Structure formats: structure tokens, C-alpha cells
Amino acid sequence: xxxxxxxxAAPSHGQTFDPRYPVCMHVYSGSNGGGGDxxxxxxxxxxxxxxxxxxxxxxxxxxxxxxxxxxPRLRYRRSD
Numbered sequence: 563x564x565x566x567x568x569x570x571a572a573p574s575h576g577q578t579f580d581p582r583y584p585v586c587m588h589v590y591s592g593s594n595g596g597g598g599d600x601x602x603x604x605x606x607x608x609x610x611x612x613x614x615x616x617x618x619x620x621x622x623x624x625x626x627x628x629x630x631x632x633x634p635r636l637r638y639r640r641s642d
Contacts, residue, residue, distance in 0.1 A: 579603050581627040585611045590619040 579586055580603035587602045603625055605611035611622035 579625050579627040581625070581629065584625050584628040586623055586625045587611050587615050588621050588623060589615075 578601045583603045583605055585603070585605035585608055587605060588599065589602060590599045605614070605622070608622055608624075614620075615622055
């Protein structure tokens with residue numbers, strides 16, 4: 563019973579990765595000064611992410627939640 567109460571009281575985290583983009587940058591921000599680390603999933607390619615991560619304490623990875631086999635989005639054109 564006590565274990566159940568402890569697990570229920572533990573904070574839960576939302577999804578870290580944005581499934582709309584295939585590449586995420588993991589930013590490491592100071593282990594001594596606090597701030598923690600986070601993921602920025604707003605990149606469409608690894609080269610784009612690596613250019614942004616250059617010179618920073620960050621790495622780029624493929625987004626594990628990006629739907630690889632998803633059908634392409636349809637784009638509608640407005641005719642005036």
C-alpha cells in the first residue's frame with residue numbers, strides 16, 4: 563500500500579518530444595548552475611539541428627516519436 567501511495571504521489575512529466583518534427587536537439591545546461599537540460603524538437607533535418615547546436619553543449623538525435631511511416635500531409639491551395 564505504501565509503495566502505491568509513493569508512486570501515485572510522484573510527479574509526472576509530459577511528453578518531451580514534439581512528434582511533428584523528425585529531429586530533436588538535446589541541450590545540456592550547466593550541471594553546477596542548475597537550469598537542467600531539455601529537448602528542442604523543432605528541426606526538419608540533422609544538418610539544420612547540428613548547425614544550431616554548434617558551439618553549444620548540445621547533441622542532435624532522431625525523434626523517437628516522429629511517425630516515420632505517416633502519410634504525407636495534404637496541402638490545399640486556395641484559389642482566388
